[in-house]
Amino acid sequence: xxxxxVMPRLSPTMEEGVxxxxxxxxxxxxxxxxxxxxxETDKANMDFPLEDEGVxxxxxxxxxxxxxxxxxxxxxxxKGEDVSALLKEISGGAPAAKAxxxxxAxxxxxxxAxxxVVPAAATPxxxxxxxPVVSDGxxxxxxxxxxxxxxxxxxxxxxxxxxxxxxxxxxDIERALSQKNATPAAPAPSHAAAAPAxxxxxxxxxxxxxxxxxxxxxxxxRLVEAKQTVPHFYLTSEAPMDALWQFREQLxxxxxxxxGEKVSVNDLILKALARALRVVPQANRSVAADGVSDxxxxxxxxxxxxxxxxxxITPVVRNADQKSVGAIxxxxxxxxxxxxxxxxxxxxxxxxxxxxxxxxxxxxxxxxAIINPPESGILAVGAVEKRPVVVEIDGxxxxxxxxxxxLTLSCDHRVIDGALGAKLLxxxxxxxxxxxxxxx
Amino acid sequence: MAAHxxxxxxxxxxxxxxxxxxGGGPGGYVAAIRAAQLGLKVACVEREHLGGICANWGxxxxxxxxxxxxxxxxxxxxxxxxxxxDGLRFNYGEAIAHSRRIADGQQRGVGLLxxxxxxxxxxxxxxxxxxxxxxxxxLGDREVRAxxxxxxxxxxxxxxxxxTPDGKDILTYFEAMNLPAQPASLCIVGAGAIGVEFAxxxxxxxxxxxxxxxxPQILPVEDKEIAQQLQRSLTSQGIAIQTGAKFQSxxxxxxxxxxxxxxxxxxxREEVVEKVLSxxxxxxxIDSLGVEAAGIKVERxxxxxxxxxxxxxxxxxxxxxxxxxxxxxxxALLAHKASAEGIACIEKLAGLPQTAIRRVDYSTMPGAxxxxxxxxSMGLTEDKxxxxxxxxxxxxxxxxxxxxxxxxxxxEGMCKVVLDRRTGEILGAHILGGTASDMIATLxxxxxxxxxxxxxxxxxxxxxxxxxxxxGSIEAALGEAIDL
Numbered sequence: 001x002x003x004x005x006v007m008p009r010l011s012p013t014m015e016e017g018v019x020x021x022x023x024x025x026x027x028x029x030x031x032x033x034x035x036x037x038x039x040e041t042d043k044a045n046m047d048f049p050l051e052d053e054g055v056x057x058x059x060x061x062x063x064x065x066x067x068x069x070x071x072x073x074x075x076x077x078x079k080g081e082d083v084s085a086l087l088k089e090i091s092g093g094a095p096a097a098k099a100x101x102x103x104x105a106x107x108x109x110x111x112x113a114x115x116x117v118v119p120a121a122a123t124p125x126x127x128x129x130x131x132p133v134v135s136d137g138x139x140x141x142x143x144x145x146x147x148x149x150x151x152x153x154x155x156x157x158x159x160x161x162x163x164x165x166x167x168x169x170x171x172d173i174e175r176a177l178s179q180k181n182a183t184p185a186a187p188a189p190s191h192a193a194a195a196p197a198x199x200x201x202x203x204x205x206x207x208x209x210x211x212x213x214x215x216x217x218x219x220x221x222r223l224v225e226a227k228q229t230v231p232h233f234y235l236t237s238e239a240p241m242d243a244l245w246q247f248r249e250q251l252x253x254x255x256x257x258x259x260g261e262k263v264s265v266n267d268l269i270l271k272a273l274a275r276a277l278r279v280v281p282q283a284n285r286s287v288a289a290d291g292v293s294d295x296x297x298x299x300x301x302x303x304x305x306x307x308x309x310x311x312x313i314t315p316v317v318r319n320a321d322q323k324s325v326g327a328i329x330x331x332x333x334x335x336x337x338x339x340x341x342x343x344x345x346x347x348x349x350x351x352x353x354x355x356x357x358x359x360x361x362x363x364x365x366x367x368x369a370i371i372n373p374p375e376s377g378i379l380a381v382g383a384v385e386k387r388p389v390v391v392e393i394d395g396x397x398x399x400x401x402x403x404x405x406x407l408t409l410s411c412d413h414r415v416i417d418g419a420l421g422a423k424l425l426x427x428x429x430x431x432x433x434x435x436x437x438x439x440x
Numbered sequence: 441m442a443a444h445x446x447x448x449x450x451x452x453x454x455x456x457x458x459x460x461x462x463g464g465g466p467g468g469y470v471a472a473i474r475a476a477q478l479g480l481k482v483a484c485v486e487r488e489h490l491g492g493i494c495a496n497w498g499x500x501x502x503x504x505x506x507x508x509x510x511x512x513x514x515x516x517x518x519x520x521x522x523x524x525x526d527g528l529r530f531n532y533g534e535a536i537a538h539s540r541r542i543a544d545g546q547q548r549g550v551g552l553l554x555x556x557x558x559x560x561x562x563x564x565x566x567x568x569x570x571x572x573x574x575x576x577x578x579l580g581d582r583e584v585r586a587x588x589x590x591x592x593x594x595x596x597x598x599x600x601x602x603x604t605p606d607g608k609d610i611l612t613y614f615e616a617m618n619l620p621a622q623p624a625s626l627c628i629v630g631a632g633a634i635g636v637e638f639a640x641x642x643x644x645x646x647x648x649x650x651x652x653x654x655x656p657q658i659l660p661v662e663d664k665e666i667a668q669q670l671q672r673s674l675t676s677q678g679i680a681i682q683t684g685a686k687f688q689s690x691x692x693x694x695x696x697x698x699x700x701x702x703x704x705x706x707x708x709r710e711e712v713v714e715k716v717l718s719x720x721x722x723x724x725x726i727d728s729l730g731v732e733a734a735g736i737k738v739e740r741x742x743x744x745x746x747x748x749x750x751x752x753x754x755x756x757x758x759x760x761x762x763x764x765x766x767x768x769x770x771x772a773l774l775a776h777k778a779s780a781e782g783i784a785c786i787e788k789l790a791g792l793p794q795t796a797i798r799r800v801d802y803s804t805m806p807g808a809x810x811x812x813x814x815x816x817s818m819g820l821t822e823d824k825x826x827x828x829x830x831x832x833x834x835x836x837x838x839x840x841x842x843x844x845x846x847x848x849x850x851x852e853g854m855c856k857v858v859l860d861r862r863t864g865e866i867l868g869a870h871i872l873g874g875t876a877s878d879m880i881a882t883l884x885x886x887x888x889x890x891x892x893x894x895x896x897x898x899x900x901x902x903x904x905x906x907x908x909x910x911x912g913s914i915e916a917a918l919g920e921a922i923d924l
Contacts, residue, residue: 032794052794129642142890143863151863166795169890
C-alpha cells in the first residue's frame with residue numbers, strides 16, 4: 001500500500017525545512033529506522049528517519065528545496081506499485097498530509113517520526129541516529145530498554161523504536177548493540193570513545209524524570225564533548241571600570257540625543273574583546289577538525305551567550321572588531337531577541353571564533369566558562385561593582401573605592417598558551433581601562 | 441510524520457469480500473471482527489458452531505465443569521468452615537447439561553457480535569482452491585474470491601495407532617465432557633492441560649482416575665518444579681499418576697478396558713478401567729481444506745506460515761492473499777494465542793503502521809491449566825532460561841505464607857519468578873495455586889511492558905491478596921522478602 005511520506009517536525013520550532021540531501025534514492029528498500037534524508041531546520045541539520053518499511057517509490061522534492069511541515073516529500077510502498085493515483089492527489093491539491101491513517105478506528109496513535117537532534121558539528125555518531133521522539137519531544141522507551149542502554153553506555157535517543165507506537169524496547173537496544181559491535185572500531189580521536197558512563201541518578205519519592213528539550217540535549221552533548229576533549233585553562237584579571245562607566249554615560253547621552261542605540265557595558269566589553277583579538281591575532285584561532293592543524297582566523301566573530309527559558313544560544317556578531325559600539329549594541333539586541341524567540345537561522349549562531357558570556361547582571365563576581373568548540377576561548381564576565389582598591393599615592397598606600405570588574409578567560413591550551421592568553425586578557429583590560437581605544 | 445493511506449475496501453474489487461475467514465473459533469471470529477473494525481467487508485465460513493472448540497467443546501464448557509467440581513469439593517470439605525452439607529449429592533447429567541447451556545450461550549454471543557459488525561456467517565465447509573487467478577474458496581457449489589483468505593480452522597485430537605478413539609469407550613475430549621453417565625473409572629493417556637483438567641474434574645466428582653504421561657513430568661511445557669508440586673497435590677487428591685509411562689495397548693474385556701503400559705522403571709503394568717480418554721495431543725484441522733491440491737505446505741500436521749501468517753506453498757514461498765493463524769499453524773495450542781495472531785495478521789494485511797500492529801510476542805504468551813491448584817505461567821521456565829545460558833535469578837514465594845491463602849485455605853503452591861540477574865528483566869513467571877490463571881496477567885503485563893524488578897518493587901500491591909505473593913517472589917529473588 002503506497003503511502004505519502006511528509007515532512008516531519010524535526011525540531012520544536014520548525015515550520016519548514018530545507019531538504020538538504022536525500023540519503024536514499026528512488027527504488028531503495030527502506031527498513032524501519034532508516035534515514036532517508038538530511039533536513040536543515042531552524043536549529044540544525046537533522047536526520048529524517050522512517051518508521052515504516054517498503055520501497056522508496058518516488059521522491060517528490062529535490063535537494064535544496066524548502067518544504068513546509070506536513071507537505072509530501074516522497075512515496076513509500078511495495079516494489080512496482082502504481083503511484084499515479086497518489087501523484088494525482090498531490091497535484092490536485094488534496095490535503096495529502098491529512099490522508100487518514102488506516103480505515104476507521106485505528107487503535108494506536110500513528111507513530112510520530114521525529115528524529116533526534118544531530119549536533120551541527122559532525123561528531124562521529126556511534127549508532128545510526130534515529131530516535132523515535134514523539135511530537136512533544138518525549139522519548140518512549142521501556143524501563144528494561146533504558147536499563148540496558150544505560151548499562152552498555154548507549155545513547156537511547158539515538159535508537160529507533162520498534163515497539164508499540166514506536167516505543168524503544170529491548171529488541172531495539174540489542175539491535176543497536178550488535179550494530180555498534182559490528183562496526184569496526186573507527187580510529188577515532190581518543191576522546192570519541194569516552195561516553196559518559198555515569199551511574200543513573202537514583203529516583204526518590206517526589207523526583208520526576210522529565211525528558212530534556214532538543215536544544216538542551218544538543219547543548220549537553222556539545223558541552224560534554226567540549227569539557228572532555230578541550231584542555232581548558234583559566235586566567236583571571238580585574239579591570240578598573242570607572243573610566244568606561246563615564247565613557248558609556250557620555251556615549252548614551254549622545255545616543256539618546258541623536259536617536260541611536262544605547263550601549264550596554266557588555267557591548268563595550270564585546271568590543272574590547274574584539275579589539276584585543278585584532279591586537280593579539282595569534283589567539284584568534286581554532287583547532288582544525290583533523291586535530292593536527294589549526295586555523296588562524298582573519299575575521300573576528302564573537303559569539304555572545306544568550307540565556308533562554310530552557311537553554312542557551314550563542315548568536316554571532318561578525319567582524320566585531322570593525323563595527324562601531326553603536327552597531328554592535330543594535331546587533332546584539334536584535335540577535336538576542338530573535339534568539340529568545342528561537343527565530344535565528346543556523347548561520348546566525350554558528351561559526352564564531354571566540355565567545356563572550358556575562359553573568360554580571362546576576363551579581364556573579366567571577367566564573368569559569370566552558371569553551372564552545374572549535375573556538376579557542378571564551379571570556380567570562382562578572383558584575384561591575386565598587387570595590388576597595390589599594391592605590392599608591394605619593395609613595396603612600398591608600399584605600400580608594402573604584403568600580404571594578406573581574407574577567408576570566410578560558411583558553412584551549414592546544415592553541416593558546418598561558419603567556420598568549422595573558423597577553424590577550426591584558427589587551428581586553430587595557431581596552432576597558434582606556435575606552436577611547438574602543439572607538440578608535 | 442508519515443501519512444498513512446488507508447487501504448480502500450472498495451476500489452480494487454477482488455470479489456464480494458475483502459476478507460473471508462475460515463473457522464469461527466477464537467482465532468477466526470476475533471480476526472473477522474478486528475477486520476470489520478478496520479473497515480473491511482468480512483465473511484466467516486464456519487460449518488458448525490460459532491465460537492469454535494473454545495466456546496463449544498473447550499475452554500468454556502470445561503471451565504463450567506471444573507467450577508462444578510470445585511464447588512462440589514468445597515462443600516464436601518466445608519465442615520471445618522462450619523458448613524455441613526448432609527445429603528450432598530452430585531448429579532452428573534445435570535452438571536453436563538449446565539456446561540452445555542453455557543456453551544450454547546457463547547455461540548449465540550458470537551452470532552450477535554457478527555451481526556453488530558456486519559459479518560456474514562456462511563455455514564459451509566470450505567475448500568481452498570488455487571489457480572492462475574489466485575486463491576479462492578469452494579463453498580459447496582459456488583466458488584468465492586476475496587482479497588484475503590484467512591484459515592483459522594483450529595485443531596482436532598491426534599490419534600496414536602494403539603489408541604483409536606471409538607467415541608464410546610475410548611474417548612476424545614469431545615465425548616469426555618458429554619458422557620451419558622459418569623464412569624466409575626477412567627484412564628487418561630497424556631498429562632497436558634487437557635489430560636490434567638479432565639483428571640481433576642473426574643477425580644473430584646468421584647471417578648477413579650489413572651493419569652499416564654510418557655514424559656518425566658505432567659504438564660510438560662510448565663516449569664519442572666511447578667509440575668512436580670502439582671503432581672504431589674493431585675496425587676494426594678487421589679489421582680494415580682504415572683509419569684515416564686509408556687502406553688502399550690487397550691483391550692476390551694468383560695471386566696472393562698484393560699490398559700497396558702510400562703511404568704517409569706520399565707515394569708509392565710495393567711489396569712482395568714471403564715473408559716479411556718486419549719489426550720495425547722492435537723493436530724491441525726486441515727483434513728477437508730484441500731491443502732494437498734492447493735499445494736499448501738504442511739509440517740507435522742500444521743500449516744506452515746511466515747512471520748506475518750502468510751501461508752507457504754510446498755516450495756516455501758508465500759501464497760499471496762492466503763493466511764493462517766491459531767491452532768492450525770501449531771505452536772502453543774491456546775485460544776488467546778489464536779486470537780492474538782488473528783489480530784496481528786489482520787492489522788498487517790489492513791496496512792496499519794508497523795508500530796501500531798499488535799504483533800504477537802510469544803515470549804510473553806501466558807498459559808493456564810484450570811485444575812486445583814491452578815497453574816498460570818508465562819515466559820521462560822527455569823530450565824529453559826539456564827539452557828539459554830542466562831544469568832538466572834530465581835525467586836519463590838509459597839502460598840502458605842500468605843495471609844489471604846491461609847484465610848481461604850488455598851495454601852498449596854507458590855509463585856516462582858525467573859529473573860535476569862544482570863538486567864532485572866522478568867524472564868518468566870510460574871504460579872501454582874490460588875487464582876494463578878488470573879494472577880499471571882500481572883506479570884505478563886510487566887514482562888510485555890518490559891518492566892524490570894525495580895518497577896514491580898516500586899508498585900504497591902493490595903493486602904491481603906494472592907497478588908502479594910507475586911511481589912513477594914520478586915523480593916525473595918533479591919533476598920529482600922519481608923514475609924519469609
